[in-house]
Structure formats: C-alpha cells, structure tokens
Amino acid sequence: MTDARALQARLDRQRQAFAAEPLPSAAIRRDRLARLARMTRHHREEIAQAIHQDVGHRAEAETRLAEVVPLLLAIRHTRRHLKRWMTPRRAAVPWRLKPGRARLYRQPLGVVGIIAPANYPWSLALMPALDALAAGNRVMIKPSEQTPTTSALLAELVERYFAPEELQVVTGDADIGRAFAALSFDHLLFTGSPRVGRKVAQAAAANLTPVTLELGGKAPAIVADDADLTHAARRIAFGKWLNAGRTCIAPDHVLIDAARLPAFIEAIRGVVKDFYPHGTASDDYSAVPGDATRSRLERLLDEARDHGCRVIELGERLELGHGAKLPPTLVIDPTANLAIMQEEVFGPWLPVIGVRDFDAALAKVADGPSPLALYAFTDDPGRRWRLLEQTRSGGVVFNDTLWHYTVPALPFGGIGESGMGAYHGEAGFLRFTHQRSVFLQARHNAAGLLDPPWRRWWLRLLGL
Incomplete structure (x- = not known):
C-alpha cells in the first residue's frame, strides 16, 4: 500500500x-x-x-x-x-x-x-x-x-x-x-x-x-475515608500497572484524604512487592516501547522533581534490547500546573494527591475535562450517588478498576x-x-382530515 x-x-x-x-x-x-x-x-x-x-x-x-x-x-x-x-x-x-x-x-x-x-x-x-x-x-x-x-x-x-x-x-x-x-x-x-x-x-x-x-484522558481514582486502603491500593495497582500503565482507562492519578496519604503509600509499596516480587525483572511486568514515549515520560518526571515533588520509585529501570521497563513510580502532590497533571500520563507514573475530603475530590474531578473512566472507592451509597450526579465520564467503576471494559453489555466510550x-x-x-x-399508511385512514383548506374550529377539534 x-x-x-x-x-x-x-x-x-x-x-x-x-x-x-x-x-x-x-x-x-x-x-x-x-x-x-x-x-x-x-x-x-x-x-x-x-x-x-x-x-x-x-x-x-x-x-x-x-x-x-x-x-x-x-x-x-x-x-x-x-x-x-x-x-x-x-x-x-x-x-x-x-x-x-x-x-x-x-x-x-x-x-x-x-x-x-x-x-x-x-x-x-x-x-x-x-x-x-x-x-x-x-x-x-x-x-x-x-x-x-x-x-x-x-x-x-x-x-x-x-x-x-x-x-x-x-x-x-x-x-x-x-x-x-x-x-x-x-x-x-x-x-x-x-x-x-x-x-x-x-x-x-x-x-x-x-x-x-x-x-482516553486523565482517569481519576478517588479513595474515600471509608475505603479499605489495602483493597483500594491493590485494585488501583492492578489497573495502573497492567501493560505498564499504557491503558487508556488506567487510573491516571489518585485523590485521597491527605491524612490517609502516608498509609496509602505504604499499602501501594506492599502491593507492588506482591505483584512483582522481582521488581521490574518480574516476567509479569511489561516494558514501555519507543524512545519518544520514554522521553516524554522522563520529561514529566523530571519536571515534577524540579518543582519539589516527592518521587518514589518502586523498582529499578531495566533496559532491554527493544524497549525498557520503567519502574512503578509515585509522584506525591504535584501541582495542577505541572505537565504530569495536564497530560494523560499513559505510563507507570502515578500521581497521588492529598485532598481535604471526598467532596473536595469530587470538585476537582468536576472542574477538569471529562475522563474516559472514573474510579471511586467507597461503600457509602450517598457518596456514590453524588459522584454520579456531580461528575461526567465515559464510565464509572466503584471499588475496582478497568473491569467495566470487559462487560459486553456495557457501552464503552468517552x-x-x-x-x-x-x-x-x-x-x-x-x-x-x-x-x-x-411509515406504512393504511388505505383507509384519517390523515385526509388534515388536508387544507384548514378551518380553526376543525383544527381545535383535532387538538392542533
């Protein structure tokens, strides 16, 4: 061709x-x-x-x-x-x-x-x-x-x-x-x-x-104060680092009560060790192909470091003959003006942002562009309803990530x-x-009653 x-x-x-x-x-x-x-x-x-x-x-x-x-x-x-x-x-x-x-x-x-x-x-x-x-x-x-x-x-x-x-x-x-x-x-x-x-x-x-x-877009994952942190960390880690984060509906960033942020970081550390016991050398951890893709990801991370963000790498970078394995990496509290919060990450970096409470997280999501997917970890029916009422997204998953894509009866789109x-x-x-x-008209029908000349009393009688 x-x-x-x-x-x-x-x-x-x-x-x-x-x-x-x-x-x-x-x-x-x-x-x-x-x-x-x-x-x-x-x-x-x-x-x-x-x-x-x-x-x-x-x-x-x-x-x-x-x-x-x-x-x-x-x-x-x-x-x-x-x-x-x-x-x-x-x-x-x-x-x-x-x-x-x-x-x-x-x-x-x-x-x-x-x-x-x-x-x-x-x-x-x-x-x-x-x-x-x-x-x-x-x-x-x-x-x-x-x-x-x-x-x-x-x-x-x-x-x-x-x-x-x-x-x-x-x-x-x-x-x-x-x-x-x-x-x-x-x-x-x-x-x-x-x-x-x-x-x-x-x-x-x-x-x-x-x-x-x-x-795609920047799919948020909201972790409410009633969520089980171990469960939330496990499901977010699965969704984020499947295919090394190169999934259009992968959790792009996490919004969590600031008081629970340290505990969430430790929970993520433990999950990553469970999922990938040999780090990036684990057979189940995917590579990121393409020099341009890796350069873009490095640019996002370097800018976050330069602006004082805490960067936690949960493994070592592993070069391959083709592509490279970039480690799961947390970026703590990046500000909204940084590129990592402006662009879809589409890679193994995971920004984690402390917020005041669940309503503050909802407000952040509602103020941003509508993502392809939105994730929320909460067992509170009222909070779930507020999320559905106050935000827009292609799809929503509660207490998990990604799996709505595999339900054949659910429409998938942005x-x-x-x-x-x-x-x-x-x-x-x-x-x-x-x-x-x-439209199939019957041979004998009442449509002729609508033919002109039109008289007002007749139109009123027909309810027109």
Missing part, C-alpha cells in the same frame, strides 16, 4: 461487495464473527509473541487477559443476541395517523474504517471490527505503525480467514494513516490521543464521514475531551447501524 489510489481501490472493492449484498443475513454475520473468534483463539500464542516482540516485553498471560479473552467474550455475547438486535422495532403512531404503522429497520451503514492504537494492537483493532461486522458492514482496519510485527500478523491472518470484500487490513506508516483517514468511509472509528483524534476528525469532516473517537460515541454489545451494533424509519 503505497498511495491513496491503492487505498481508494480497496475501498471501492468493498463498496461494490456491499452493494451486491446490502443486507447480510444473521447466519452470514454469525459466520464472520465465528471466524474472527477462531482466528484469535487458534493463534493466541502467535499473537502474544508478536506483541511481546513489538513492546520489548509483555507476559503472555497479560496479553490473554487484556486482548484475547475480552474479544472472545464479546464475540460470544454478540452472536447470542444478534438476531434480536437485527429484528425491526415497532414505533408508536399518533392517533391522528392511525391505522398507519411505523417501524424501525436496522440496516448496515456500508464500509467502516478503524484506526487502531499501539497499546492494545489486537483487541482495539478487532473489538470495533466485530461490532461493525455484526451490524452487516464491510470493514477496513489501519493498525498502528508502531507495532509492525503485530500489524503484519493481523494482516496475514485476516487475509487467511476473510475475503478482502469482508474484512481487510491496511499496513503502512503515518502517511498511509493520514490517507486512510481521508477516505470516504460510511463511519470511521479512531482510538488514540486527543491530538491525533482532532486531525482524524478534520480529515473525516471533508467527506462528512461520521466518527467515533476513543481518546464524553467531551475523552471522545465521542460508544461501542461494545448492542451499543456497538447500533453505532454501525442506520435505524431506518418506515
């Missing part, structure tokens, strides 16, 4: 296939999803090895947990409910238009484009693809150029399991990515940073292509700065579906 014309040719081929079969049956769609599951299940070891090679180090168990299992669960859920989702819905008709009938027909959009990121190169390419395929669309995927081994494997396996008119993968550099975003898809989904997301949205706007943007639109489950099916309005 070397130029825009070749990309356009691929798109045209999928459009022609869609025109020839605009309403694939439930059986055809289920078969496509079954092949997607089979492709992932049968090649999970190759997938794990490819990601390991691209990242520098990632445990196979982590790849299965974060990329393979959620995809297979989502496919199973979708296949189970697909026929019901496809069924036309009745719509209520005003009495003046009866006995006319109204229906909503759920029809595919056409060809869907997906631009996938580097942090979870398998699941974040194929999770939206499964929703688009379930909705009856044709799909083109542009995986990240930062994961060349995984992208090549994805392209190879998709070509083996699918016809190019059904699903295909376009590999290439950033120039190919820009050309891909400029194609006239019927829908375009992008997962990545807000900076690139804005560019993708601008490129899509030229074609009036609707977009779904999954952009709001405001963290993106627009949601997918997963029925929400994903509808994201890539046109709900076509159909």
Whole structure:
C-alpha cells in the first residue's frame, strides 16, 4: 500500500461487495464473527509473541487477559443476541395517523474504517471490527505503525480467514494513516490521543464521514475515608500497572484524604512487592516501547522533581534490547500546573494527591475535562450517588478498576475531551447501524382530515 489510489481501490472493492449484498443475513454475520473468534483463539500464542516482540516485553498471560479473552467474550455475547438486535422495532403512531404503522429497520451503514492504537494492537483493532461486522458492514482496519510485527500478523491472518470484500487490513506508516483517514468511509472509528483524534476528525469532516473517537484522558481514582486502603491500593495497582500503565482507562492519578496519604503509600509499596516480587525483572511486568514515549515520560518526571515533588520509585529501570521497563513510580502532590497533571500520563507514573475530603475530590474531578473512566472507592451509597450526579465520564467503576471494559453489555466510550460515541454489545451494533424509519399508511385512514383548506374550529377539534 503505497498511495491513496491503492487505498481508494480497496475501498471501492468493498463498496461494490456491499452493494451486491446490502443486507447480510444473521447466519452470514454469525459466520464472520465465528471466524474472527477462531482466528484469535487458534493463534493466541502467535499473537502474544508478536506483541511481546513489538513492546520489548509483555507476559503472555497479560496479553490473554487484556486482548484475547475480552474479544472472545464479546464475540460470544454478540452472536447470542444478534438476531434480536437485527429484528425491526415497532414505533408508536399518533392517533391522528392511525391505522398507519411505523417501524424501525436496522440496516448496515456500508464500509467502516478503524484506526487502531499501539497499546492494545489486537483487541482495539478487532473489538470495533466485530461490532461493525455484526451490524452487516464491510470493514477496513489501519493498525498502528508502531507495532509492525503485530500489524503484519493481523494482516496475514485476516487475509487467511476473510475475503478482502469482508474484512481487510491496511499496513503502512503515518502517511498511509493520514490517507486512510481521508477516505470516504460510511463511519470511521479512531482510538488514540486527543491530538491525533482532532486531525482524524478534520480529515473525516471533508467527506462528512461520521466518527467515533476513543481518546482516553486523565482517569481519576478517588479513595474515600471509608475505603479499605489495602483493597483500594491493590485494585488501583492492578489497573495502573497492567501493560505498564499504557491503558487508556488506567487510573491516571489518585485523590485521597491527605491524612490517609502516608498509609496509602505504604499499602501501594506492599502491593507492588506482591505483584512483582522481582521488581521490574518480574516476567509479569511489561516494558514501555519507543524512545519518544520514554522521553516524554522522563520529561514529566523530571519536571515534577524540579518543582519539589516527592518521587518514589518502586523498582529499578531495566533496559532491554527493544524497549525498557520503567519502574512503578509515585509522584506525591504535584501541582495542577505541572505537565504530569495536564497530560494523560499513559505510563507507570502515578500521581497521588492529598485532598481535604471526598467532596473536595469530587470538585476537582468536576472542574477538569471529562475522563474516559472514573474510579471511586467507597461503600457509602450517598457518596456514590453524588459522584454520579456531580461528575461526567465515559464510565464509572466503584471499588475496582478497568473491569467495566470487559462487560459486553456495557457501552464503552468517552464524553467531551475523552471522545465521542460508544461501542461494545448492542451499543456497538447500533453505532454501525442506520435505524431506518418506515411509515406504512393504511388505505383507509384519517390523515385526509388534515388536508387544507384548514378551518380553526376543525383544527381545535383535532387538538392542533
């Protein structure tokens, strides 16, 4: 794939296939999803090895947990409910238009484009693809150029399991990515940073292509004074240091009562020792790839140190042949003007900020940009309700982190700065579906009573 014309040719081929079969049956769609599951299940070891090679180090168990299992669960859920989702819905008709009938027909959009990121190169390419395929669309995927081994494997396996008119993968550099975003898809989904997301949205706007943007953000974790510190530390540590913090819904920073901050630090120390007994040398701790990524993270940490923040490194930096293992690191009480509190960390640094109380933490969250995820540790129903009432976020998890992503029936998506639109489950099916309005008028009906000439007494009688 070397130029825009070749990309356009691929798109045209999928459009022609869609025109020839605009309403694939439930059986055809289920078969496509079954092949997607089979492709992932049968090649999970190759997938794990490819990601390991691209990242520098990632445990196979982590790849299965974060990329393979959620995809297979989502496919199973979708296949189970697909026929019901496809069924036309009745719509209520005003009495003046009866006995006319109204229906909503759920029809595919056409060809869907997906631009996938580097942090979870398998699941974040194929999770939206499964929703688009379930909705009856044709799909083109542009995986990240930062994961060349995984992208090549994805392209190879998709070509083996699918016809190019059904699903295909376009590999290439950033120039190919820009050309891909400029194609006239019927829908375009992008997962990545807000900076690139804005560019993708601008490129899509030229074609009036609707977009779904999954952009992450600074996901706060609030630890209330009634929370069990050991439990909170354990769940925050799991969510933060999975994939070395390179998760769009990872806890970005912690807000905790200032009086409990020292105890929380000690609890985090203990959890990190439990999770990674050999420190960064532990096989279960992932590397951070890319010189640019590591330089950005070092810049955030250096600025925090220069401004007097207490920095607690819970391990040693470990250089690898490709990538490096950066230790879990706490940054205590950084001020709001520091870059580490302005940018999404997207790495193993965890700012921990002491606040006056739970309400002060809520106020901080409400004053900031809406994150993709919000976590809170409290058993108080009143506090939970206030959080839901006073803040905005893509999703909320109480007393844990991350797991809402793996619930197939929950929509996944951002709001405001963290993106627009949601997918997963029925929400994903509808994201890539046109709900076509159909009204069927009866041969004998009362609609003629609304024909002119209009008389005021008659309009009043009809309640108009």
